[in-house]
Amino acid sequence: MTVWISRRPDADIDADLAASRAAGGTLAGLRLAVKDNVDAAGLPTTAACPQFGYRPAADAPAVAALRAAGAVVVGKTNLDQFATGLVGTRSPYGAVSDTRRPDYISGGSSSGSAAAVASGQADIAIGTDTAGSGRVPAGLQGIVGIKPTLGVVSTVGVVPACESYDCVTIFAGDLELANTAMAAMAAAGDRPWPADTRLAAPPNPVVAVPSSLPALDDTWQAAFAAAVQTLEQAGARIVHVDIDPFLAAARLLYDGALVAERYAAVGEFIDGHPDADLDPTVRHIITKARDIPAHLLVTDRREVARLRTVALRSLDGVDALLVPTAPLHPSLEQVAADPIGVNSAMGTYTNFCNLFDMCGVAVPAGTAGDAQFGVTVLARAFDDAVAVDIAAMATGVEAPQQVWPLSVADHTELVVFGAHLRGGALVSQLTDLGARWDGELTTAPRYRMTVLPTTPAKPAVTRVAEGDEGAALLGHRWLLSPAALGRFLAALPAPMQLGKVEFADGSWRTAFAADASAATGPDISSYGSWPAAIAAGAI
Numbered sequence: 001m002t003v004w005i006s007r008r009p010d011a012d013i014d015a016d017l018a019a020s021r022a023a024g025g026t027l028a029g030l031r032l033a034v035k036d037n038v039d040a041a042g043l044p045t046t047a048a049c050p051q052f053g054y055r056p057a058a059d060a061p062a063v064a065a066l067r068a069a070g071a072v073v074v075g076k077t078n079l080d081q082f083a084t085g086l087v088g089t090r091s092p093y094g095a096v097s098d099t100r101r102p103d104y105i106s107g108g109s110s111s112g113s114a115a116a117v118a119s120g121q122a123d124i125a126i127g128t129d130t131a132g133s134g135r136v137p138a139g140l141q142g143i144v145g146i147k148p149t150l151g152v153v154s155t156v157g158v159v160p161a162c163e164s165y166d167c168v169t170i171f172a173g174d175l176e177l178a179n180t181a182m183a184a185m186a187a188a189g190d191r192p193w194p195a196d197t198r199l200a201a202p203p204n205p206v207v208a209v210p211s212s213l214p215a216l217d218d219t220w221q222a223a224f225a226a227a228v229q230t231l232e233q234a235g236a237r238i239v240h241v242d243i244d245p246f247l248a249a250a251r252l253l254y255d256g257a258l259v260a261e262r263y264a265a266v267g268e269f270i271d272g273h274p275d276a277d278l279d280p281t282v283r284h285i286i287t288k289a290r291d292i293p294a295h296l297l298v299t300d301r302r303e304v305a306r307l308r309t310v311a312l313r314s315l316d317g318v319d320a321l322l323v324p325t326a327p328l329h330p331s332l333e334q335v336a337a338d339p340i341g342v343n344s345a346m347g348t349y350t351n352f353c354n355l356f357d358m359c360g361v362a363v364p365a366g367t368a369g370d371a372q373f374g375v376t377v378l379a380r381a382f383d384d385a386v387a388v389d390i391a392a393m394a395t396g397v398e399a400p401q402q403v404w405p406l407s408v409a410d411h412t413e414l415v416v417f418g419a420h421l422r423g424g425a426l427v428s429q430l431t432d433l434g435a436r437w438d439g440e441l442t443t444a445p446r447y448r449m450t451v452l453p454t455t456p457a458k459p460a461v462t463r464v465a466e467g468d469e470g471a472a473l474l475g476h477r478w479l480l481s482p483a484a485l486g487r488f489l490a491a492l493p494a495p496m497q498l499g500k501v502e503f504a505d506g507s508w509r510t511a512f513a514a515d516a517s518a519a520t521g522p523d524i525s526s527y528g529s530w531p532a533a534i535a536a537g538a539i
Helices: 010-023 061-068 111-118 136-141 175-188 218-233 244-255 257-272 280-291 294-313 332-337 339-346 384-395 482-490 530-535
Strands: 004-007 031-035 072-077 124-129 144-147 167-172 206-210 237-241 320-324 358-368 371-380 412-416 436-442 447-452 458-463 474-480 496-502 508-514
Touching: 004 111, 010 072, 031 061, 031 111, 061 072, 061 124, 061 175, 072 111, 111 124, 111 136, 111 167, 124 144, 124 175, 136 144, 136 358, 136 371, 144 175, 167 175, 175 358, 175 384, 206 218, 218 237, 218 320, 218 358, 218 371, 218 384, 244 257, 244 294, 257 280, 257 294, 280 339, 320 384, 332 339, 358 384, 371 384, 412 482, 447 530, 458 496, 474 482, 474 508, 474 530
Parallel strands: 031 072, 031 124, 206 237, 206 320, 412 508
Antiparallel strands: 004 072, 124 167, 144 167, 144 358, 320 371, 358 371, 412 474, 436 474, 447 458, 458 508, 496 508
């Protein structure tokens, strides 16, 4: 299995791992594989073409961010040459095969990165994704692949494939680790996050699935149906959408004029090096794009924009779209017999994602016959936290509490004490705004809680005067975007208000309070929390 194009000596890796563990960091002691179209200082970048190779003076920002968090680069991984393919076989360094069934493909173009993680040769790996290269191999190798919103991780130091749609991705064996690595890599961000970023999926998200599944045989359709059932049993509401506008855009990525960007990326190198060790299919795809008229590129981009409007309109009221990551798992022999046709089929459910500026999380979902089966949760741009949460539901694991967009997206906190507690009667007023629950905490013993005469009943939390006896009250901390907090505050009825409240750890945080003149109802401070007072029948 030709996972590596270049690999550092074991002694050097071991020494760096020991130093990393001693220094600490969120990724301390973890081995990092880097796709060989991404610069890592000290190692050549070849993009799977030996004659193209060069030695970068510095890490790509994505690599530097992971190193800063403690990850140790092991080496550079094999790929479909110039990231042109979804099969993992288009490399002069050899095809990368499936880690379980060596007669089958790994998936590409981030073939070596996915195989390094799946085979235990690396803990995390950098991939890239233009048409599905950071998702397809994750699905076929039974691992997790996170493809963030375009631009939120810098592509500086990445050999371009289609520059408008290229994205740096992360592979890991499970969602928790993938999320932690993405949090670190997001420090290499270029695109600003909006003020209304959703930081969580709602408790019962609405998830769309395709009303038809082209390219899947009966076994793979059954595997997808089982994945949908798992998500539904976890609390999601399933709706069906027409997949045709998505697939029409997907076909444009390779069958239309958009492929001209591939020639713009490396076409001059190919023309100037006729004796270079080039994969015949890659050479054909890139050189054929040389003569595409500019007006056709403009026309196809206009058509992508039209299809995006139609497709995303079908997702109104929907939190995410669930699709099979790949429609089949072909053998090496099948790819050799029909390299373009099979590769095209592999991108059925991935090609449109970056064209539509969507984010995605690919996760394992059992098997389809003897093959690993995976699904991908796709969401709108900057709904990356929503995608992570729904991916966790789809795999039956707890969603990471510190979801990775929290490391970069602007957010604020709000502590609540009554009906907005997690599971409370009014909690949807927060979760509908994309607020994320962030645990329990207790006030300093300087407060009292009384019952307001509202429907539903709400607590009034007020600070006692100096020298008066107070109580410590249990609250829940929520994280939400600045825009969400503004909308929430604008809708807040009197006498409720937000203010600074002192907590047991000495901090002062934004929390629910009430005008002291309204705190005339029954005093329930002795119960210590709103739920405890309800359980005791005091409310």
